[in-house]
Amino acid sequence: MTTLADLQFDNRFADLGDTFSSKVVPDPLSNPRLVVSSADAMALIDLDTSEADSELFTELFSGAKLWSASEPRAMVYSGHQFGVYNPQLGDGRGLLLGEVVNGRGEHWDLHLKGAGSTPYSRMGDGRAVLRSSIREFLASEALPALGIPSSRALCVTVGDDPVYRERQERGAMLLRLAPSHIRFGHFEFFYYTRQHxxxxxxxxxxxxxxxPASQQATDPVLDMFNQVLQRTMDMVARWQAYGFCHGVMNTDNMSILGITFDFGPYAFLDEYDAGHICNHSDHEGRYAFNRQPAIAHWNLACLAQALTPYVEVEALKSALATAMPRYQAEYLRLMRARLGWAGEQPEDEELLQQLLQQMQTSASDYHITLRLLAEDDVSARGQFIDRDAFDRWLTQHQARQAADSSALAGRLDCNPVYVLRNYLAQQAITAAEQDDFSEVRRLHQVLRQPFTRQPGQEAYTAPPPDWGRRLEISCSS
Structure with missing residues (x-):
């Protein structure tokens, strides 16, 4: 493990020059304090966890100090927002501090979110608030624990600076890690501005x-696109299998790596509702839960359009035609694992849809129901209104399992006990806004091991109370 002072930088994106980003210095928080840090994220850059206790840690990740080798840049990009092209977006409140190389030769972007205004802030203040910073931190670390690819979060700091959104809040910063921060919108920007x-x-x-492996392909750019497509659809299949709603799948929020990126009004399902809308600004339901696979396909088509100067259109169309079959195959694979169905049977999709329809009708809790089915099939009966219909389904389900019992033992390993429900995040945020960070840290630790029951943590397995059901989450941060 290494110290903060010993981190090795290799700022490859900054070396591309001013066409791709602008030099910006962070605007530090006043009186910064550490809210929470992630030992798992720190390990990605070989950083010793004891460094989080140092004053330098808080200073670096609240914008007060910089490494001499870092080169903060605000990236320029554009994108389709709610289906409408916005010609210039860019890092309006975040800075790519630099790229750190770990002992395995892996590059990790250090991206400081909430670092003040940039040339792309569009009249905004460039700040993030404590509420949104905590939400992104928790999701960034909870999703990988579930096996869902995501950017990571190293820490959150908070200051005394007032920030005005729907109400006055306090400014905060989040340090985000990712192997790259390149988005679909980067390619769209240079395509639509004709900077070929x-x-x-x-x-x-x-x-x-x-x-790098795509460079050896007959058509490297097409091969790269196919890799992006496959990763993206596999990611969305995991979203759907684990009931995750992103909430704002604009093309500028889509990572070229196929990882979950730019958390805003996200939510995990509570009761199962295929058409659930977690973003209160999404009045038309464009990014509803059941539309996420189709939106991912649409966004990939936008990326394909931006690549047409260098790839044949028909080849891109052929690639896009594989997106939904790729998604469906991966989604069914994941759900078979959750239900303990080995192999593939023609009736699997219909049997799964019957279960989901009964869950929809009964407003069954998505996570509790699937966990109960994994622990003891019959105990899930209480989650359903029409018990006779459930019993008929259960008979078919048990027959499907009996046909090949090899998958039964693994069910508990893919049905989480603990999920980042909105009400749990809100409880942690409410406490943190009163300078009590203990609940954020406790919840983060519980979510690190979502598939294993942890002694004394029963409160985190409960369905939401009345006040915590269907909480409206905004894009503002």
Missing amino acids: DALRQLIDFTLQTCY
Whole structure:
């Protein structure tokens, strides 16, 4: 393990120059305090966990100090927001501090979110608030524990600075980690501004840094696109299997790595509702839970359009045609594992849909129901209104399991006990806004091991209380 002073930087994206990003210095928080840190995220860059106790740790991740080797840059990009193209977005409140290389030769972006205004802030203050910073931290660390690819969060700091959103809140910063912060919107920006030389430069950079194996393909750019497509649809299949709603799947929020990225008004389902909308600004339901696979396909088509100067259109269309079959196969694989169904049977999709429809009708809790089915099939009966219909389904389900029992032992390993429900996050936020960070830290620790029952943590397995059901979450931060 290493210290903060010994981190090794290799700022490859900054080396691309001013066409791709702008130099910006962080605007530090006043009187910064550490809210929470992640030992798992620190390990990704070989950082000793004891460093989180140092004053330097808080200073670096609240913008007060910089490494001499870091080179803070605000990245430029564009994107489709709620289906409408926005010509210039960019890092309006975040800075890429630099790229750290760990002992395994892996590059990790250090991205400081909430670091003040940039050339892309569009009249905004460039700040993040404590509420949204805690939510992103918790999700960034909870999703990988569930096996869902995601950016990571190293820590949250808070200051005394007032920030005005729907109400006055306190400014905070989140340090985000990812192997790359390149988004679909990066390619769209250079395509729509007709900067095709810069687009080619970005493509080559992405091939080199993110998809080096594609460079050996007959058509490297097409191969890269296929890799992005497969990763993206596999990620969304995991969202659907584990009841995760992203809430704002704009193309500028889609990672070129196929990882969950830019958390805003996200939510895990409580009761099962296929059409659940977690973003109170999504009045048309564009990003409803059951639309996420189709939106991912749509976003991939936007990326494909941006690559047309360098890939044949028909080849891109052929690739896009594989997206939904890829998603469906991966989603069914995941749900078979959750239900203890070995192999593949023609009736699997219909049997799964029957279960989900009964859950919808009964407003069954998605996570509790699936966990009960994994622990003891019959005990899940109490989650359903029409018990006779459930009994008929259960008979078919048990027959499906009996046909090949090899998958039964693994059910508990893919049905979580603990899920980041909105009400749990809100309880932690409410306490943190009163300078009590203990609940954020406790919840974070519980979510690190979601599949194992932990002594004394029964409160985190409960369905939401009345006040915590269907909480409205906004995009504002």
